[in-house]
Amino acid sequence: MSDWTSDANESLTLSLVRSQEDKDILGEGESYEKFHPSFTYPIYGEDEKIYGYRDLSIDLRFASGSLEQYLSVIYSEKLPSTSTVDDVEGTLREFIPSGYHTDLATFHERVESDASSFRPSGQLIHSYTRPAPSSTSKGKRKRSGNQAIDPDSEEAIEYEVYHATWDTPGFREYHRKMQLFILLYIEGGSYINEEEDTWEFVILFEKRKRRDPSHGVAYHFVGYSSLYPFYYFPEKVRLRLSQFVILTPYQRQGHGCELYKGIYQYILKNPNIAELTVEDPAEAFEDLRDKNDLEMLLANEQFLEEGFGEQASGRARKSGRGQLASAKFPSQGKLVPPANKAWMEKWRKDLKIAGRQFQRLVEMLILFHLDPSDKAKLRAYRLQVKERLYRFNFEILAQLEEEERYEKLEETFQSVKEDYHRILKFVN
Numbered sequence: 168m169s170d171w172t173s174d175a176n177e178s179l180t181l182s183l184v185r186s187q188e189d190k191d192i193l194g195e196g197e198s199y200e201k202f203h204p205s206f207t208y209p210i211y212g213e214d215e216k217i218y219g220y221r222d223l224s225i226d227l228r229f230a231s232g233s234l235e236q237y238l239s240v241i242y243s244e245k246l247p248s249t250s251t252v253d254d255v256e257g258t259l260r261e262f263i264p265s266g267y268h269t270d271l272a273t274f275h276e277r278v279e280s281d282a283s284s285f286r287p288s289g290q291l292i293h294s295y296t297r298p299a300p301s302s303t304s305k306g307k308r309k310r311s312g313n314q315a316i317d318p319d320s321e322e323a324i325e326y327e328v329y330h331a332t333w334d335t336p337g338f339r340e341y342h343r344k345m346q347l348f349i350l351l352y353i354e355g356g357s358y359i360n361e362e363e364d365t366w367e368f369v370i371l372f373e374k375r376k377r378r379d380p381s382h383g384v385a386y387h388f389v390g391y392s393s394l395y396p397f398y399y400f401p402e403k404v405r406l407r408l409s410q411f412v413i414l415t416p417y418q419r420q421g422h423g424c425e426l427y428k429g430i431y432q433y434i435l436k437n438p439n440i441a442e443l444t445v446e447d448p449a450e451a452f453e454d455l456r457d458k459n460d461l462e463m464l465l466a467n468e469q470f471l472e473e474g475f476g477e478q479a480s481g482r483a484r485k486s487g488r489g490q491l492a493s494a495k496f497p498s499q500g501k502l503v504p505p506a507n508k509a510w511m512e513k514w515r516k517d518l519k520i521a522g523r524q525f526q527r528l529v530e531m532l533i534l535f536h537l538d539p540s541d542k543a544k545l546r547a548y549r550l551q552v553k554e555r556l557y558r559f560n561f562e563i564l565a566q567l568e569e570e571e572r573y574e575k576l577e578e579t580f581q582s583v584k585e586d587y588h589r590i591l592k593f594v595n
Contacts, residue, residue, distance in 0.1 A: 171246060173223040175207035175215045181351075182228040183416065184275075186282035189231075189385050192378050202415040204351035210262055211253070219252030220245050225259070230278045231387040232285040232372070234344035236267040237274035262350065262358075264343045282385045287372050288338045289331030293429030297420075299324045325374040326389065326422065328429035333364050342368065345391060352412050354449070359393060359409070367394040367406070369433065371413075371426045389417045392430060396440075403441040406434055411452055423452075427459050434519055442519045458593040460520065460528050465594065470514060474502040475536065502533050504548035526555050531587045553580055 182200040185193075207215045217223060222243040229236055240256045268274035298316045316323050331338040339361065349356040359366060373387040390413035396404035408430065413423045434440045445456065464470055501507040506529055515525040530552050537544055553576050557564060560579075564572050 169218075170221060171219055173217045173220055175211040175217050176203055176205070178217060178223045179204055179207060179225040179227060181415075182226075183231040183387065183414070184228050184237075184278050185231045185387065186279045186385070188378055188382065189282055189375060189387075192375070206351060206354060206356075209350040209357070210259060217253045217255060220255070223255070225255060227259075227263075228274065229344070229388070230274075230281050230285075232385060233277075233281040234341065234388055235274070235277050235281060236263060236344065237271065238263070238267050238269060239271070262347055264340070283377075283382055285386055287327065287329045287370065287386055288341065289329035289335045289368075289370065291327055292330045292369070292433045293328035293425070295326050295425050296323050297326065298322050321376075324376075326425060327372050327374050327386075328426060329370050329372070330433055331368045331370060333361070333366065338368070345370075345388065348390075348412050348414065349410050352414075353410060355447075356410060363395075365396050367396065368392070369394065369426065369430050371422060371429070373417075388414070389422055390414055390426060392426060394430070399441040403439055405442050405444055406440050408443060408445045423455050424459055427455060431459070431463070440519065441516075442521050444521045445524075454590065454593065456524070457528070457531075457590050460524065461531065461590075461594050463518075464528060464532065467518075472500070473510065474500045474532070476500045502529065502536075504533055504537075504544055505551040506533065523555075523559065530555075530583075531591055534584065534587050535591055549580060552583060553577075556580065556583070 181202050181204065184200065211217055220242040224239075224241050226239040226241070227236065228238075238256065238259065246252050268277065296316055298320075299322045333339055346358055349358065368391060370391040371389040373389055375385050375387060377383060377385055390411075392408060392412075393410040395407045395409050397407060399405040411423070411426070413426065431443060434443050445452070448456065501510040511525065511529060515522065518525070520528070530548075533548055533551075537548060539545070556576060556579050564575065567575060
């Protein structure tokens, strides 16, 4: 790499800045400053390179709740301005709202002010509690991120999920601050058109108690998802999940699962929404979706009883919610391969799950309960899965010779089955 060429991903540093009071209560291992984007090509070009500087540093900070921004661009040397020298700040300015701070002292004053005054806009639709990471040096035992905790405990951190639209007061301006994360963390991500007024949004915040009880609580941005409704005959809508992002400091802690749960619960409770679909999901999101949908089905006693026999729900209850490994059920119900299609469609509509996704979930559950020695059931299962695969890939398979088509279907079936086994381990 030329001495005058910088890696845009490494040069751009992001921070979530908390007030001093809120920093003081953070536990060991909690850090929300200095993380880097996954992508910068939507801003600085396909090669993600910036030319014309040495020791380039782009410092973009966000007030952790209000997302008020500060931007600083520094370097040790710069080439004389020519058409080939990149305008670092000018280029980034096209993607963030005007009015960002360039004076650090003024920015920190705003952070301190926003810490006590900022509140999420929109309707609260979901909440959950997690233990705060605690330092062993303070004599406190560390807890795992998913461990249950008393909400009134001093160690408890609440998280809240809010639903908003363009009509929510103040949200349009807030969205302009947070939408940059879509470009920086979703491959192929792009800004949505504000002129399309039917967009819906679901935003996740950390709600942290402050050291001085009279100061109330502080809210910190964690991530969000955008949703777009489509007409669904005759008088409902199909809601498509379009964008989904959890910021780097909060990743791999189960917050993505909770944000998805908040979205799904909102859809279940809304009589005008027929089902949830997902637009071109990344592999990591598909895994998250599969895990949560499977656990939801395993927690539904009526579904288990009808699907696997009258003993199913009782055994699942003994094994605990989402514990698939110990819930081996006799195949007496509607999910004996080939599964009862009318029964599946009734449940699919009730649970508001898209057709292909529900078929996949059913195939996973059947696979887990199949007796490897029952050749008739194994054959029926194979035909059930291949029928779906054939319909889904009809245009491609129809162009192949018969023998090649059979080989391709078998190859795809084996690959799907292998992937199902991988996914089922998530809920074991």
